[in-house]
Amino acid sequence: MASMDVISRNLMLDSLKEYAKRRIPYDLIRELDEKNEFPAQILKEMYDRDTLGVHLLMIPEEYGGVSGGTYDIYRVCEQLARIDLGIATGVFATFLGTDPLNVGGTEEQKEKWLKRIASENLLVAYAATEPDAGSDLVNLRTRAEHVVKNGKIAGYRITGNKQWISNGGVADMHTVLAMAPGGPSWFIVEKGMEGFSPNKHEDKHGIRLSNTAGLSLDNVYVPAENLIGMEEGKGLLQAQAVFGYTRVMVAAFGLGAGEEALEQAIRYSQQRIQGGGPLSDKQGYTHKLLVPNYVRMEGARSYIEFTSLRLDSGEHGLQTEGAIAKYGASEWGNKAADDAIQALGGYGYTKDFPVEKIKRDIKITCIYEGTSEVLEMTIYRGRWQEHLKSRGRYYMDQADRLDELHAKVPGAGAHAAALGLRALGAIMEECRVQKLTRHQHVTFKLGKMIAAAETAAIFSTAAAAEKYTETVRFDREGWQAMARVFAREAALSTCVEGLALVLGAADQAGNLADAVNLEAVQAEQKGMIADMDLVAAKLKQTFKAK
Amino acid sequence: MNIAVLIKQVPDSTEVKINPETGTLIRAGVPSILNPYDHFALEAALALKKKHGFKVTVVSMGPPQAKAVVQLALALGADEGVLLSDMAFAGSDTWATSYALAKGIKKVGKVDIIFAGMQAIDGDTAQTGPGVAQQLGIPQVTFCEHVDVDGRRVLARKQIDGGHELLEARPPVLVTMIMGKDYAPQHPSFLAVNGSLKKPFHVWNAEDIGAEAQYLGLKGSPTQVSKIYPPPQRGKAAMFSGSGQEGVAKILEIMKSEHFTGE
Amino acid sequence: MIEVSKKCIGCAKCVPVCPFAAINMIDKKAVMNEACTLCGACVQVCPVQAITITREEASAKDFSGYKGVWVYVELTETGDKAQKKIKPVTFELLSAGRRLADELGEDLCAVLLTDKNHNYEKDLGAYGADKVYMVEHDELFEYNTDVFSTVIVGLVNRHKPSSMLYGATIQGRDLAPRVASTLYVGLTADCTALAIKDGLLLQSRPAFGGNIMADILAPNSRPQMSTVRPNVMKMAEPVLGRTALVVREPAKLDKSLRRVKVLERKIAHDAGAVKIENANIVVSGGRGMKTKEKFKQLEELSKLLGGVVGASRAAVDLGFKEKTHQVGQSGTTVSPKLYLSFGISGAVQHIVGMKASDVIIAVNKDPNAPIFNVAKYGIVGDAHEIVPKLIEALKKK
Numbered sequence A: 001m002a003s004m005d006v007i008s009r010n011l012m013l014d015s016l017k018e019y020a021k022r023r024i025p026y027d028l029i030r031e032l033d034e035k036n037e038f039p040a041q042i043l044k045e046m047y048d049r050d051t052l053g054v055h056l057l058m059i060p061e062e063y064g065g066v067s068g069g070t071y072d073i074y075r076v077c078e079q080l081a082r083i084d085l086g087i088a089t090g091v092f093a094t095f096l097g098t099d100p101l102n103v104g105g106t107e108e109q110k111e112k113w114l115k116r117i118a119s120e121n122l123l124v125a126y127a128a129t130e131p132d133a134g135s136d137l138v139n140l141r142t143r144a145e146h147v148v149k150n151g152k153i154a155g156y157r158i159t160g161n162k163q164w165i166s167n168g169g170v171a172d173m174h175t176v177l178a179m180a181p182g183g184p185s186w187f188i189v190e191k192g193m194e195g196f197s198p199n200k201h202e203d204k205h206g207i208r209l210s211n212t213a214g215l216s217l218d219n220v221y222v223p224a225e226n227l228i229g230m231e232e233g234k235g236l237l238q239a240q241a242v243f244g245y246t247r248v249m250v251a252a253f254g255l256g257a258g259e260e261a262l263e264q265a266i267r268y269s270q271q272r273i274q275g276g277g278p279l280s281d282k283q284g285y286t287h288k289l290l291v292p293n294y295v296r297m298e299g300a301r302s303y304i305e306f307t308s309l310r311l312d313s314g315e316h317g318l319q320t321e322g323a324i325a326k327y328g329a330s331e332w333g334n335k336a337a338d339d340a341i342q343a344l345g346g347y348g349y350t351k352d353f354p355v356e357k358i359k360r361d362i363k364i365t366c367i368y369e370g371t372s373e374v375l376e377m378t379i380y381r382g383r384w385q386e387h388l389k390s391r392g393r394y395y396m397d398q399a400d401r402l403d404e405l406h407a408k409v410p411g412a413g414a415h416a417a418a419l420g421l422r423a424l425g426a427i428m429e430e431c432r433v434q435k436l437t438r439h440q441h442v443t444f445k446l447g448k449m450i451a452a453a454e455t456a457a458i459f460s461t462a463a464a465a466e467k468y469t470e471t472v473r474f475d476r477e478g479w480q481a482m483a484r485v486f487a488r489e490a491a492l493s494t495c496v497e498g499l500a501l502v503l504g505a506a507d508q509a510g511n512l513a514d515a516v517n518l519e520a521v522q523a524e525q526k527g528m529i530a531d532m533d534l535v536a537a538k539l540k541q542t543f544k545a546k
Numbered sequence B: 001m002n003i004a005v006l007i008k009q010v011p012d013s014t015e016v017k018i019n020p021e022t023g024t025l026i027r028a029g030v031p032s033i034l035n036p037y038d039h040f041a042l043e044a045a046l047a048l049k050k051k052h053g054f055k056v057t058v059v060s061m062g063p064p065q066a067k068a069v070v071q072l073a074l075a076l077g078a079d080e081g082v083l084l085s086d087m088a089f090a091g092s093d094t095w096a097t098s099y100a101l102a103k104g105i106k107k108v109g110k111v112d113i114i115f116a117g118m119q120a121i122d123g124d125t126a127q128t129g130p131g132v133a134q135q136l137g138i139p140q141v142t143f144c145e146h147v148d149v150d151g152r153r154v155l156a157r158k159q160i161d162g163g164h165e166l167l168e169a170r171p172p173v174l175v176t177m178i179m180g181k182d183y184a185p186q187h188p189s190f191l192a193v194n195g196s197l198k199k200p201f202h203v204w205n206a207e208d209i210g211a212e213a214q215y216l217g218l219k220g221s222p223t224q225v226s227k228i229y230p231p232p233q234r235g236k237a238a239m240f241s242g243s244g245q246e247g248v249a250k251i252l253e254i255m256k257s258e259h260f261t262g263e
Numbered sequence C: 001m002i003e004v005s006k007k008c009i010g011c012a013k014c015v016p017v018c019p020f021a022a023i024n025m026i027d028k029k030a031v032m033n034e035a036c037t038l039c040g041a042c043v044q045v046c047p048v049q050a051i052t053i054t055r056e057e058a059s060a061k062d063f064s065g066y067k068g069v070w071v072y073v074e075l076t077e078t079g080d081k082a083q084k085k086i087k088p089v090t091f092e093l094l095s096a097g098r099r100l101a102d103e104l105g106e107d108l109c110a111v112l113l114t115d116k117n118h119n120y121e122k123d124l125g126a127y128g129a130d131k132v133y134m135v136e137h138d139e140l141f142e143y144n145t146d147v148f149s150t151v152i153v154g155l156v157n158r159h160k161p162s163s164m165l166y167g168a169t170i171q172g173r174d175l176a177p178r179v180a181s182t183l184y185v186g187l188t189a190d191c192t193a194l195a196i197k198d199g200l201l202l203q204s205r206p207a208f209g210g211n212i213m214a215d216i217l218a219p220n221s222r223p224q225m226s227t228v229r230p231n232v233m234k235m236a237e238p239v240l241g242r243t244a245l246v247v248r249e250p251a252k253l254d255k256s257l258r259r260v261k262v263l264e265r266k267i268a269h270d271a272g273a274v275k276i277e278n279a280n281i282v283v284s285g286g287r288g289m290k291t292k293e294k295f296k297q298l299e300e301l302s303k304l305l306g307g308v309v310g311a312s313r314a315a316v317d318l319g320f321k322e323k324t325h326q327v328g329q330s331g332t333t334v335s336p337k338l339y340l341s342f343g344i345s346g347a348v349q350h351i352v353g354m355k356a357s358d359v360i361i362a363v364n365k366d367p368n369a370p371i372f373n374v375a376k377y378g379i380v381g382d383a384h385e386i387v388p389k390l391i392e393a394l395k396k397k
Helices: A006-023 A026-035 A040-046 A054-058 A070-083 A085-104 A107-119 A235-241 A243-269 A283-312 A319-348 A355-366 A372-389 A394-408 A414-433 A440-464 A476-505 A518-523 A528-542 B036-052 B064-076 B094-108 B128-136 B190-196 B244-257 C041-045 C088-104 C120-126 C145-159 C172-183 C292-305 C313-317 C383-396
Strands: A124-127 A143-149 A152-166 A173-180 A183-190 A196-201 A212-223 B002-007 B009-011 B032-034 B055-061 B080-084 B113-117 B140-150 B153-160 B163-169 B173-177 B201-204 B224-229 B238-241 C002-004 C023-026 C029-032 C051-053 C069-072 C108-114 C131-136 C163-167 C187-191 C193-197 C200-207 C212-217 C224-228 C245-248 C261-267 C281-285 C308-311 C338-342 C359-364 C377-380
Touching (some): A006 A040, A006 A070, A040 A085, A054 A070, A054 A107, A070 A085, A070 A283, A085 A152, A085 A183, A085 A355, A107 A173, A183 A212, A235 A243, A243 A319, A243 A355, A319 A355, A372 A414, A394 A414, A414 A440, B002 B036, B002 B094, B002 B128, B009 B064, B032 B036, B036 B064, B036 B140, B055 B064, B064 B080, B080 B094, B094 B128, B140 C172, B153 B173, B238 B244, B244 C359, B244 C377, C088 C108, C088 C163, C108 C145, C131 C145, C145 C172, C281 C292, C292 C308, C308 C313
Parallel strands (some): A124 A173, B002 B113, B080 B201, B238 C377, C131 C245, C163 C224, C338 C359
Antiparallel strands (some): A143 A152, A152 A212, A173 A183, A196 A212, B009 B032, B140 B153, B224 C212, C023 C029, C200 C212
16 A cells, blocks of 8 residues: 555644543553553544544555555554554554455455454454464464365364464454464454453563463354455465565564654753763763664664555565564664663663663564564575575675765765675675575574665665655754764674674685775774764754753 | 634744754754644634534645645544645735735635634734734634634633633624633544545635735735844853851842742 | 855755754755745854845835834723723833833823723823823723724824834733734734834844744834733833823724624632642742651742742652642643742752743752752752741741
């Protein structure tokens, strides 16, 4: 679905923000977090089509929704995460649970279920995970057996257990993945069906406002029309078809929560006086705890936007891109939240300030919708294929294009990003020649380096663009400085870690040191501190103490 | 009856910041909002629409991006939206703005009640409402808390010092609204935002509304901004130390110099 | 018109300072869009003076016939139905107007519209008026926009003052724009300072919620009109016995002018307790108040000043005051005209809730307490010693 116009999108975001400001104060969140309680009333209001109707974003207009595109959903997810990641997860579960229908449902099924979700404000759960099958859905144990009447398949009896299902205990409707005789398939299971019962609400480290429960399915009968797509065996395809897209949503969670924590720290740092001046004026503080983190979050943002816009323009899959978006935003978001606590010192460690909760909440973004490790593998696999297919030109060609861009717009860090990509290409080539990818550790580390180097390329490209998107809250000077800082850091870590990685796995590294051009990457670090000073000043301007 | 509501897009002044080094405004990250007083006035108009079935048209003047507040008004329930937008309006003070708005309202057609917020939070002048009323030659009731209609009578409860007045006027009349205590602006649902795209929305320039260039923009504005500059800085406090009694005397002296003399 | 010359080097320094997001960089040159209000913020930051705003030269119009600084006299009801009294803001305006008139070498004139004069010229004269233009008419028994604006427009057209000041009160803010619009003259609202510059009235006012100041001129029309909020201009000491010359002005008024009718008027005498977020004065205490009993003295002090009591989180945690009075991050944010703090050191969490106050006076024992970084006035001293003495002093007054 293409995204909506910017005014409509911002009006919806404003409505969401205002609702949260009025109905979800931090005191309430804190209390619910302490009590491990799902805010049923709040979710009900957020799903109320006359109050907000956030769930309508996922539903096409013809079924009573508002036809949100990926970019819209990214923006709303980011905003939800700034409010509370538990509440965000409750909404996300409905998005996710609606997905198999959107992707694989027949026209009749969409007509029936999407319309019901839209008009009856149904809370939906997405039930895939099992005790023995997490991100790896192949080990699916839940079974769906045929119930034959008059020689025709009238329905299915589903038996099995699902684990860690968001909204599991509270959803009106569940999309359940089960092994049918024809292969993994999605089924719609309604609350209250005989044999279906949720287990206890989990006591979690974070996102404690999100209801998470296991599901027991004991011979639950569902009619044949509840088989999504009316064809067995399509379940994994239907699940994978939306990974690019669903991972963008979780990426937006990491982004929203991570930036929120940092922004609170930035505001705080301008008021806290230490040694004769505010912390926000001290490099030892800003250049360690604030600047690098915020720069990484903005890098993640540019990658999320890049992926969203491509999906909105009709591209399909984008599994590797979705993985990079989520991996970067969640890993860097975690680091950002951790450093935000440090930045608030003793205050940060108490529950009086929300960063402590954000830190606990944000951890989930590294776990659900594919753990960071699964993503490292996904990213590596996707790009390794490209590297082989292009005979090592994949990153070299991109680097050439970045250098062309750098010639036109020299201030956006495109050259540093190009150096990073060339180094990455050289390291991958060395790994191929020496067959180092037999070490799983090497492949996962490559996944991590790919994420950083590619994000640098996308960030620099975005920062060099004539016109910025609506989300950029800094002027050109500031945002380009951020892109430069990001690109330098990514290039340097790619070189240094890549060299170390190859040396650690092989007997010798040949002339890899020359190939990664370490000297040039180091030379490119010139101006780093001035840029960090500039970013620190821009952060202070944009997130002024309240 | 037909109702027109005058609305304005303003920077959220609670978020406007100033760069202490250069003394300039920092605009980055400052969101634009519908002026809260106008938001209240719009809701008052929509309440009359609900009660009596009146038609509500919103009229705004501003750059193209001010379409956002018109669309917000449509999403909240207004029937039709008008944005007066033209480079020729740039630099208009309250007089020239009132002139253009009055011309725009004339083009809208027959209007019985015009609602406006008492003032905009970016200027706080409270002049545009009365200015429009004067340009249209109709009576005004400013600083109203509540407006109702009884037949052909418009009844307005107006705030005055220490109390209120109940006033009666015959249409056409212009009313400006203060905000009720604890007023929290309504925001539209996602569905209503989506629906607002299907309502009539017009952008009119100076020519469309028949406004004469000599009364527009800087040229048509009697007042001119000659300079803008940061307010005096608040640095470290002016410090005083002494005995308790001296401290008391100092506090009294400060209060007097700052015009706080107690009740 | 605003113009960007070839001198523009595309440095984009003007882009972030524009309060209205009206500047885009196109082909490395600043280009203004419709949002431009010609406020001039960009002109000031341009390092190469590439941006110019051309204003029409002061027109050839001859304003030499416009003389006199006028002040609109606002009357307010008193307990005595028959006799209204002059609002204090009128005296403040006269005090300010006196200074302007002296500088211009013109008369200061009060404009009084009433159904019955009660020797008002005495007080008006005492506060500096040279003349009182007085319109006495039965139809002026109460304020009405149409009636009053018609009378004033007539007076201005007849006597041609150079400037005219109104109180920025509910009445003044209703009347002045109507008059200015009719006369097609400039009106500047809520001025905080007035001065004469090259014979023109230089009007200063805050904009953007007080984040920035603007100087306003109205060079091409007369009178130059301003409204000024109560308590902004300092009231001069009255000169008893100094009287103003009364100039009676005729007015032809009839009922048909009155298009808006008053059906009912209610003045509430007790509007109920003021909430802390709406209070004009907040008297706040912290840990330094020592005990709940001592903290109670703040109630008395606040009552004397007509304020509301606030408390720091420490004071609330110690049980000195209810949570509803807590000022700060986890309490309420306040921005009163006066914030008096006693024994509050000024933790960040407290400061964020009160630093927008107009005037902050802080009393604390520790001269390095962070509260002094946001306060306008700092008194180093023991709060629980100062509070009772302050109460005593205020009671004597």
